[in-house]
Amino acid sequence: MANFVKRVIGAMKVPAEYLLQRPITIQYPDERMEVPEGYRGHPLYTLNHCTLCRACERACPVNCIEFNIETKSDGTKYLKGFYLDLGRCLFCGFCADACPTDCMIMGPKLELMEFERGELVYGIKKFQKLTKEVQPYIRPYYKRSHAVKPKNCIGCLICVMTCPVDAISEVTVDGKRTISVDPEVCAGCGHCVSNCPGGVLDLVEYRGGSK
């Protein structure tokens, strides 16, 4: 009997407890949750350094990327149109993984609703606008990194010049000019990687001394 009363009254305890506490909800349009670092939003075609390799197009499981590439009379290619159908996109990130130049990235934007289905097909104009909008938020996923030991470094030192935090310095090994990277200073921006003409630099994960 005492047990029965406890089982009936006991449940009343929890709501009363919470009545006196602060609510945990976030009032969405006014307050927003922090988007975690490295969040994989929608694919964002930033147009920077696109080599028109179409690796993203091939990687996409749902064929939602469409390139319209035209060849000029002198043989150079140029991008006439680019369409990404976010209505079909799986937000899987394979396109960003496949892109060799980090031109296709997964942007941090969350709110993508449109009134019409057709407006979800993003073109070059829209991506240009979006890129400007999100530029301050674009960060590579790896917080800290150090460059892979350059095997085929030609010693042009472009990376030393581009590094905004002076993490790369010039060293001479066996009479050959090469570079050394201080991982503690490196901000992981990836500028050196995208500027390296030999393509020998790469970002790897660096987890500090212990782990």
Next chain:
Amino acid sequence: MSWYDSALLNPVYSKALEILSPLITETGAKVLLALIESFIIIMFVMINVLVVVYLERKLLGRMMNRRGPVYAGPPIVWGFFQAIADFLKLLTKEVFRPARADPLTYTAGPAIVVFAGLAIGLMVPFGEGLVGLRNEASLLYIIALASLEPLGVMLCGLSSNNKYSLIGGSRAAAQMISYELPAILVLVTTALLAGSIDVLGIAKAQDIWYIILLPLGFVIYLITVLAELERTPFDIPEAESELVAGFMTEYGGMYYGMLMAAHYIGVFVTACLAVAVFLGGYGFYGMEILQASIHPALFTIVTLVVFLIKVYAVIFLLIWIRAAYFRLRIDQLLELGWKRLFPLAIVNLFWAMGILFAMG
């Protein structure tokens, strides 16, 4: 007796009668004023319903660790106008009737439910002299009207031509027979103690609140109130997880709004009744001294406030219960009603008789 007899409205009433009588004869003026009075009472109940809706949403929200309505409304009571916004939205929606529903009963159902709630409000003593309709047998009238509400629900369910509604309606009927008897027995017990079958008489007879004399009776009454209002844990006729919305499935627009309003009117008036019968009505300790020392109109307001405070305490309890419990099954309710509450109500009756003997 009416609200016009109270010290608050009496001066206004005589003034209005004086002005109107030459214009539309005395009878005409009286009829007009009576109409205005019923309008005042309905408005009073409806404003309280707004408060009840707000409290339910806000308190339930806080009990669930969320905020409840926030945007529509003035500062401090954020979200107070949410109910009005909802009402306006329902008002603008299309009123439709399923093609093969029975037109008469389909419309009559919500009307009956709303009417039953408002009509009970007429008989409740809200404060000194604030009784809309004084009757020597008002408890009987209230019991009769209270059983009208499930009838309306049943009509809604049976006339919608929908299987969910049908099951909901039949559940409402089954529910009614299970709680009705204990509820009436408990109310009769209080009448027995007070020696009156007038709600005002019962309220006034409580030198010691009946919740102290009859704790068992109050618990039984609370449970039957929950069953009568179809609130958790007895929201069986509308059980949204199996019956979609139960008897309300086919109702939309303002019909739905009426059913919702009726629910909250019911919450308010049954809480009023519980206060009048168990918590000493608008009475409080030291009432006589206060009455002698201040202006009668002011005293009426004080009693009204005291009454409302008690009512909202009961409503708080109802909201709290809603946050804590799960919905029972109809057979469990029947079992509870007949096998537990009914015998306990009889025990309660004997207990009251014992008190009567003890007090001589």
Next chain:
Amino acid sequence: MAEMWVNFGPQHPFTHGLWRLKVKVDGETVTDVEPTIGYLHRGVEKIAENRTWYQFIPYNDRLCYVASIAWSEGYIGAVEKLMDIEPPERAKYLRTISFELQRIASHFVWLAAYAIDLGNFTAMLFAVREREFILDLLSRLTGHRMTYNYPRFGGVARDAPIGWEDRVVRNLNRIERKMKDFIDLMTENETFLKRVQGVGVLPRNKAKAWGVTGPVARGSGLKTDVRYNDPYLLYEEIGFEPVVMKDGDCYSRYMVRMQEIFESINISRDLAEKMPSGDIQIKAPKKPPEGEVFNRVEVPRGEASYYIVSNGGNSPYRLKIRSPAYIHIQSTKVIMPGHNVADLPAILGSLDVCLGDTDR
């Protein structure tokens, strides 16, 4: 009332997805049920034949979106078997932790749905609230909140951010502390126990005969759990022991899941505390060699298995998915008849079906 057929679904609050249960009711008693599925068929198995091995990974997430990592784990594990590769140690840890976190998240979704099925909103919101802390961990790890696309052939897509392990321990400690709310509100709540105890009994022999797996089978006293019978990832080292309850009613299925939440919390917390450093991905071949493979994993709902035939080409030649919920939906036919209409949500909720993987 005469016997009649009532459709529960395809659009109905009770179905937890898109399917239909035709229920033959005699008044309040269910005499027969007839589950109908196929409303959510997307042809996932056929899609697999037209995608490369790599491209099919995100589709597994969408089989059951509340347990997406668990399903991709099944596919990845199968293809890894075929390729005969083994992920590095750290990747195994990350995959096991995310797998168990996913189980907690999925069980919280079930808990929320179960609470609302039985008519309590508070427990539902609390469960959703606690799930948020798991989603926080997973979104930091994988970059998404729902369809993670995380495991890869021979590793994982990306490494845990710095400080993630501490966050896992912190959030799981919080959840463990807050599980007390559910114990007070559900496990020790009389109205809840009344609804689940002795309801929907699936005896041991019937459970075996109908081939149910997962918490449903373990609730009926069958000690089946792929993590225990056929360990994969790190479960061998952990020394995993499944939770088994004997009665086979809704209550024991409920208790199995509740204890599994605790178990998963312990497993992932322990693993997070001793996570090794190292590589997260080994280089996997582009496509597996010719052959066929059968792989099973314990997704939150039971035993999921993948049967894949490869002809050495770019995409699977044939891919067959076995869904646990498909069998559980069938078993409604044995469990439900003879119960009350109001018991249907209680039983179905305790089976925890997911239509995404049932219809595929």
